[in-house]
Amino acid sequence: MKLIFEKSVPGRRCAILPACDVPKVELPAELKREAAPMLPEMSEVDVSRHYTELNQHVHGVNCGFYPLGSCTMKYNPRIDEEMASLPGFAAVHPLAPKAAVEGCAEVIETAKKYLCEITGMADMTFQPAAGAHGEFTGVLLIKQYHDSRNDKARTKIIVPDSAHGTNPATAAMCGYQVVNIPSAPDGCVDLDALKAVLGPDTAGLMLTNPNTVGIFDENILEITRLVHEAGGLCYYDGANLNAVMGVVRPGDMGFDCVHLNLHKTFATPHGGGGPGAGAVGCKSFLAPFLPHSALMEEPGHIQVRGFRGNFLVVVRALAYLLTLGREGVPEAAQNAVLNANYLMQRIKGTFTPAFDRICMHEFVLDLSEFKKATGVSALDVAKSLIACIPPRCTSPSSSTRPSCWSPRRRRARRRWIGRRRCSAPCTSWAIRTPRSCTPRPTTPRSAGPTR
Ligand SMILES: Cc1ncc(COP(=O)(O)O)c(C=O)c1O
Numbered sequence: 001m002k003l004i005f006e007k008s009v010p011g012r013r014c015a016i017l018p019a020c021d022v023p024k025v026e027l028p029a030e031l032k033r034e035a036a037p038m039l040p041e042m043s044e045v046d047v048s049r050h051y052t053e054l055n056q057h058v059h060g061v062n063c064g065f066y067p068l069g070s071c072t073m074k075y076n077p078r079i080d081e082e083m084a085s086l087p088g089f090a091a092v093h094p095l096a097p098k099a100a101v102e103g104c105a106e107v108i109e110t111a112k113k114y115l116c117e118i119t120g121m122a123d124m125t126f127q128p129a130a131g132a133h134g135e136f137t138g139v140l141l142i143k144q145y146h147d148s149r150n151d152k153a154r155t156k157i158i159v160p161d162s163a164h165g166t167n168p169a170t171a172a173m174c175g176y177q178v179v180n181i182p183s184a185p186d187g188c189v190d191l192d193a194l195k196a197v198l199g200p201d202t203a204g205l206m207l208t209n210p211n212t213v214g215i216f217d218e219n220i221l222e223i224t225r226l227v228h229e230a231g232g233l234c235y236y237d238g239a240n241l242n243a244v245m246g247v248v249r250p251g252d253m254g255f256d257c258v259h260l261n262l263h264k265t266f267a268t269p270h271g272g273g274g275p276g277a278g279a280v281g282c283k284s285f286l287a288p289f290l291p292h293s294a295l296m297e298e299p300g301h302i303q304v305r306g307f308r309g310n311f312l313v314v315v316r317a318l319a320y321l322l323t324l325g326r327e328g329v330p331e332a333a334q335n336a337v338l339n340a341n342y343l344m345q346r347i348k349g350t351f352t353p354a355f356d357r358i359c360m361h362e363f364v365l366d367l368s369e370f371k372k373a374t375g376v377s378a379l380d381v382a383k384s385l386i387a388c389i390p391p392r393c394t395s396p397s398s399s400t401r402p403s404c405w406s407p408r409r410r411r412a413r414r415r416w417i418g419r420r421r422c423s424a425p426c427t428s429w430a431i432r433t434p435r436s437c438t439p440r441p442t443t444p445r446s447a448g449p450t451r
Contacts, residue, residue, distance in 0.1 A: 080317075121258060160205075162189070240362075262313050
């Protein structure tokens with residue numbers, strides 16, 4: 001597409017002004033510019049066509065799905081955008097007096113109520129601006145809890161190697177020593193390795209579930225039990241809650257705090273780096289440490305971001321929840337899992353799944369044999385798919401882990417984790433699947449434990 005300046009033709013004009021009917025006034029010479037401004041000279045219809053053409057280059061849900069490879073792709077219903085663009089939400093001033101923003105406060109309270117119910121948590125903040133920021137906030141809750149008990153010996157956070165890369169980075173940023181533990185051959189946490197590192201210095205464990213190879217950890221109850229037994233707390237990376245929402249709850253599985261990527265699971269398009277919200281939920285004993293909005297003016301609370309965070313992301317999340325309803329939430333999760341498994345089975349004859357078992361919302365393929373046979377690498381395949389989906393090529397799985405990280409990533413990871421050498425070229429890639437939202441009745445769940 002040409003720039004508007006390239007379309008300019010000297011002498012063309014958009015408007016023909018009416019003849020001047022007042023006396024002409026000459027500006028003083030010092031106020032006059034020396035050269036004419038370099039504005040494009042175009043006819044009105046050309047200007048209109050130019051901007052209409054530009055408009056057609058903007059990607060949106062009406063043109064296609066959001067092709068985001070590193071986060072969960074999904075269908076973000078148009079109505080959620082419409083709710084977020086209502087002037088009463090979009091134009092609200094962050095310093096508006098409380099009485100003028102009661103509707104916004106109600107949005108936050110209602111979203112909190114539903115998301116706490118979905119996660120099995122007692123309280124929640126929407127301040128963090130994204131998933132990694134939510135993790136940072138959540139691990140600070142753990143830190144504050146131990147500090148409040150004067151338990152200074154707890155200096156380590158355990159992070160399985162199937163965790164999202166932000167987990168070890170978060171723990172390190174919060175001042176903890178990161179203890180990396182390997183996965184067992186089935187892709188789940190190796191329980192013996194976990195037991196070996198647990199001790200009085202354990203502050204907590206961060207678990208990404210489903211993990212980055214798309215597997216729901218079968219030993220999850222045992223994992224949280226062991227960590228609690230050692231006096232640590234359990235953090236659930238729920239960025240990809242769309243695989244389990246409404247079906248199981250982190251709170252019921254023994255987790256003490258969780259973050260959700262509202263910009264992935266709950267209807268804010270995230271591709272290209274839009275605004276996010278890393279909502280952090282926690283059990284009641286951690287709630288006193290939650291950051292609160294400056295508006296609430298409560299003493300003693302930390303604040304991790306101005307005001308209440310990216311409010312419009314919360315509006316979209318609430319609109320999404322209200323549209324799906326109690327039955328639609330688990331239905332969307334079930335569809336995400338069904339879609340991923342369908343795709344895995346279809347692809348199986350051509351590429352090899354790294355874990356040939358039921359996956360959750362995503363799966364990882366091992367392309368090492370394919371590369372040997374054809375010379376075509378995972379990166380080549382991923383690049384060839386970019387027009388329809390950009391798959392992730394950096395998955396840590398026991399069969400592909402050492403082979404898929406770039407030297408820079410390997411060096412960075414070694415700095416965080418202090419372990420493991422990697423040498424082979426990229427050989428694996430992961431696919432996450434969209435979900436749909438057709439409602440279907442499900443059975444109600446029981447309430448979660450209070451811890
Ligand atoms: C499992 C998991 N945790 C954390 C994050 C980090 O979220 P964000 O990119 O919003 O910081 C992601 C993002 O893809 C993720 O998939």
